[in-house]
Amino acid sequence: MEIATLITFIVYLVGMLIIGIVSYRLTSNLSDYVLGGRSLGPGVTALSAGASDMSSWLLLGLPGLAYATGISSMWMCIGLLIGAYLNWKFVASRLRSYTEVANDSITVPDFFENRFRDKGRLLRIISALVILIFFTFYASSGLVGGALLFQETFGMSYNMALLIGAIVIISYTFLGGFLAVSWTDFFQGLLMFLALVIVPIIAIIELGGPADTIDLVRSMNPGYLDPMDSMTTLGIISLMAWGLGYFGQPHIITRFMAIKSVEEVPKARFYGMTWMTISIIGAIVVGLTGIPYFADQPLIQGDVDQSEKVFIYFADVLFNPWVSGILLAAILSAIMSTIDSQLLVSSSALAEDFYKALIRKNAGDKELVWVGRFGVIVIALIAVVLAYNGNPEKGGASVLDLVSYAWGGFGAAFGPVILMSLYWKRMNRDGALAGIITGAVTVVVWERLTNAKIIPFQLYEIVPGFILALAAIIIFSLIGNTPKKAIHEEFDEAVEKDL
Template identity: 85%
Template sequence: METATLITFIVYLVAMLIIGLVSYKLTSNLSDYVLGGRSLGPGVTALSAGASDMSSWLLLGLPGLAYATGLDSIWMCVGLLIGAYLNWKFVASRLRSYTEVSNDSITVPDFFENRFKDRSRLLRVISALVILIFFTFYASSGLVGGALLFQETFGMTYNTALLIGAIVIISYTFLGGFLAVSWTDFFQGLLMFLALIVVPIIAIVDLGGWGETMDKVRQIDPSYLDAVDTMSGLGIISLMAWGLGYFGQPHIITRFMAIKSVEEVPKARFYGMTWMTISIVGAIVVGLVGIASFANDPLIVGDVDNSEKVFIFFADLLFNPWVSGILLAAILSAIMSTIDSQLLVSSSALAEDFYKALFRKNASDQELVWVGRIGVIVIALVSIILAYNGNPEKGGASVLDLVSYAWGGFGAAFGPVVIMSLYWKRMNRNGALAGMVTGAVTVVVWKQLTERGIIPFELYEIVPGFILAFVAIIIFSLIGREPKKVIKEEFNEAIEQDL
């Protein structure tokens, strides 16, 4: 274990905790804790949304996928870029205006209930349950990624590495809430961005240039550089379908709700898409260059788990311990920036959508903030248990597998409901409920049927989930009553503010 790398890590972690402490002083009520008082500027909104979106997938999962499959991975990236742009273009500003018009909604379940004037609380409770279930898996994936990082870097056991990473993340999310999460994500996003520019450039130079690098990849296997011939139609659809997930990710769309104003959204979209495009290209290049650098390395060849460590290997191989420490901190940034957002959204669901809505309607803001903080600890503990059982070295799921399941669950359960609630005035509560339940159940059932071989082909479960959720929304809305006058008036007001 290099002392310089350890010192760099410690300095980075202390800086994140300081941000948490400062944010603690600025957090006085539940709106501050959950949504930062709707005060984010476009830069912080964009980079915190991107960093919380990408997680360890960007520096571990995607480079590992590119290493294992070559340019086949580009289809996923194309789908993600299209989905992210459409999310910024059609959801961001209207969701910002609608959540404020609709009784100043501060969580996604809160918005669903207020949008459809659901006095039964079913929409709020079911959507909060979906958040808690899928975010527990999602946060678990990040903890697995963090454990792999500490394990590889410092020679720790998997379980020790898992606990250290979890303690740091829980600490600053517990203290500072949304402001801590957003500002740490902003700085983490910058660090991830720089790492994905520096590492592939230095690696390519080390191999003798781009042409020399690609020649080495072709010598190993020309199919690595073919993104078409080696892919089936369903395979391409499954990878591009990742883009559908954006419309339903609570930890991303809450950033849209928190931006200062609708007028700031175009700037945020530009910053966010620029960051995302360059970062994704850098991650793919890391994987491709890894093929040329590590193809004969026994640490990686034939080992699927180790393919997700390709960025870590480059950081160790090409840089001195001080720089390596910064680059490895970028991986930790990617992991932390997503888990903190997931823990915050989940704890918000516990405080606002269960505790206040069902048990303590007159609870004070301070009480709800502390319920949220306790929720962070409880949800994190469950995620730690899942991550403990998910040790990849003992046959557990990879980071990409865990992310894929949670991403598909949110995309199918919430995506169609969010889109239709913002753009279809005729949609009613029963349509929203039907869409949400249909999307979530389809993802779970389709995944199980595919794994058992009952469905004879592989198609990412978000595709049938997304389609069936849309169908359910339309059918149940049309056969039910038209929305009340007050709902239609609110819809029109939200549109006017969005124009």
């Protein structure tokens, strides 16, 4: 391990902790801790949303998938780009205006309760439970990715690598809350972007240029450059269905709630989609160039678990130790930028949606902030236990597998409810509750039945989950009571503010 790479890593980590300390001084109440006082500009909103969205999947999972399967991985990326654009277009500004109108809601469960006047608080509790359950899996995927990075870079054991990564991430999320998370994600997003531009360009130059690179990949297996290679109709639907997940990801849509104003959304959308498009293309090219470059190396085509290290190998062999340290820090950025957001949303669910709603209704802001901070520790510890049992080298799930499950869970449970609550005035509390439960349960059950071979075909669980949740929302809303006049008036006000 080069001392230069180690120094670069340490400087990067210290920088993240400094942002956490500065943000600590700027955080005085729960709204600051959970939503940054709705003060984010378009650049920070866009890049922090993108960085928290992509996680270790962008620098480990996607390059690994492209390395293992070739250009057919593009179907997932097309679905994600379409889904992200539609999310920015139809959810961002409407959710920003509606959460402010709906009693200044600061969390997703808070919005559901206020939107549908749920005095029994069942909507808040069920949605907060869904957040806690699926985010433990999501956060554990990032911790697995971080452990693989530290393990490969520093030669330490998986368990030690897992512990170090967890301590750093918990520290600045604990201190600074939403502002720390958003600003660190902004800088991490820039670093990820630069890494995914630099690495594929240098790799292509090393292989003799674009034409030679394409010829080398084709010579190894023509199927690597065939988007339909080994693909079925259901396979393409499953990959593109990842785009459906965007509408229900709490750690992404809270950025929409936190942007300074509705007028800033178009600018943020442009920044976010540009960042995402270039980053995804870069990640795929990293995987494809790795096929000929590491033809004689210990990476294994077809084995996604091993292939997820392709970016790490490139950072090590293409650059001097100082640059290598920066590129490896980019992977850590991708990991940290998602876990910190997930921990923050989960801790806000504990503080605002359980502690204040059920235990201490008169709890003050400072008390709730500290409940949130300690919630970060508790949730992170559960994720660490899951990650400890999930070492891919010992048969645990890959980063991509863990992300897939959590992404599908949120997309099916919250996506239809968010969309319909923003655009259908007739939707009521029973429809929202039925949609959340139906979506979440379908994802869990479908995944189990598929693994047990009871369902004889492979279809990403978000597809049936999303469809059935939509059906449940419509059916239960129509057979239930019509929403009261006050709810209709609030809906109209939110729409007017969005125009």
